[in-house]
Amino acid sequence: MKKKRFSVIIIAAGYSSRMEGFKPLLKFGNQTAVERVVSTYQQAGVDQIILVLGHRADEMIPYFENESVKMVINEKFDQGMYTSIVKGITQFDQENDAFFIHPVDIPLVKPITVIQLKEAANQASNGIIYPCFLAERGHPPLIDKKYQKPILENTMNGGLKKLLSLYEEDALDLQLTDETILMDMDTRSDYEALLDYHDLRAPNLSECYAIWDKYQLPETIQKHCEIVKRTAMEYAEQLKKNGIELDLSALRAAALLHDIAKTGKNHAQVGGELLRALGYKKVGDIIADHMDIVVEQGKAVTENEILYLADKLVKNDQLIDLKTRKNQTLDCYPNNPEATEKIEKRYQNAEAIMQKIKRIIG
Structure with missing residues (x-):
């Protein structure tokens, strides 16, 4: 069986309005959050990395000018994350079979998690695969390209989560051992908790x-x-x-x-x-x-x-x-x-x- 090819759409376009600091450029060791997320997909061997920028895009572009990362500006970023998802999907390589959606404020997902999601997609027929930790769904979902058109044409309120809920019969929950799929950083205390986790060299x-x-x-x-x-x-x-x-x-x-x-x-x-x-x-x-x-x-x-x-x-x-x-x-x-x-x-x-x-x- 031919192995599937994958893209990732990394969303780094928002204002970070609830955070004291600009989320994509917050540091984890010697990397920024956005570098950390990009590196995860590079290590996991994802075929196409799409980085959607908006607010303060000019500060992030220099980080990836020499990388095989496709950067795209979402001029409508102030209208919400869904516009960035749509912008990213317009850059999706049609030779690929599925895409991840990864907000930059979930920065510590491990490469092994992405690899395990890829393996599941190669083995299962489901069109949507959710990473789960102790039965709770997290990020990044892996979505078959057949959902590209429904996402682009969607006019419902509720964002991507609401849209994908219409296709539960095609979804698979993949139980993993990586709690970082649930760990976002909306506030300063969230960031500090992530820093504590980042310093660990062991599962919690x-x-x-x-x-x-x-x-x-x-x-x-x-x-x-x-x-x-x-x-x-x-x-x-x-x-x-x-x-x-x-x-x-x-x-x-x-x-x-x-x-x-x-x-x-x-x-x-x-x-x-x-x-x-x-x-x-x-x-x-x-x-x-x-x-x-x-x-x-x-x-x-x-x-x-x-x-x-x-x-x-x-x-x-x-x-x-x-x-x-x-x-x-x-x-x-x-x-x-x-x-x-x-x-x-x-x-x-x-x-x-x-x-x-x-x-x-x-």
Whole structure:
């Protein structure tokens, strides 16, 4: 089957009247919001990027003069967002099969989210695909080009949302694990919340639970992960009080997700790869080490080591001391020298980590 081609219409034409500052040019790290959105679609391999400008267009054009971005000015931008959608659709490449609609004030959507929407469009026959987070629809919708004409000819009030509601029988809700599809920035407090999220290098709590749902993690494993998380964070917080630098958000996410692939083989490595694929390299690396690890004596305690120890201290959903846990594990493999050697090594590593921590926190 021939893979579909896609466009995106990025709307960056409005006044930003409720925001203290001009939304498209607000900074996230070393990028502006509009650069961040454009970059997302470039990374996701979208074939055509259409950027609709209006208010203060002259300030944004220089950012993309050397980029393969089609910029168009909406002279009617003061009449509302729908006019910008219409203007963008007039630039749609008819060789493409579908288009995203993406307002610039939803700036932190991840490239993997766009890729997953593209994959869904290549597999499903639905003409409208909505990204969803914990069953709530967000942005950007992906719309088949057969709706180009209805959008251009629409005279109803209520904007694009009202128009697309007429075609619910052709819609698909795609459940994803990216909360940023719901996170806009209408106000200064919204922007500050997005800045806090941007600084994370890990899924937040809601996204961790969404990952549980997506991969149907059994309740017994969920309970285990919660206790491992609590144990790991208690150690980490004490270590931080003693001057050890740690990424608490990455450790928390890794603890909640370390057994996300537990029902299959090589679950530590598979789980690590899953999180790396979602864009969380550090979390994936911590998860990949939670079964076997190299303990570096003389160096600071790492997030990887804390998770490794916490996992060994929790059997099912109960805390247990290392010696008892080791003996119980050995009892499961009588007359198996290879397994015995591996178990002994794992608990030697756990004890070494425990000693590193005790030297710091007592």
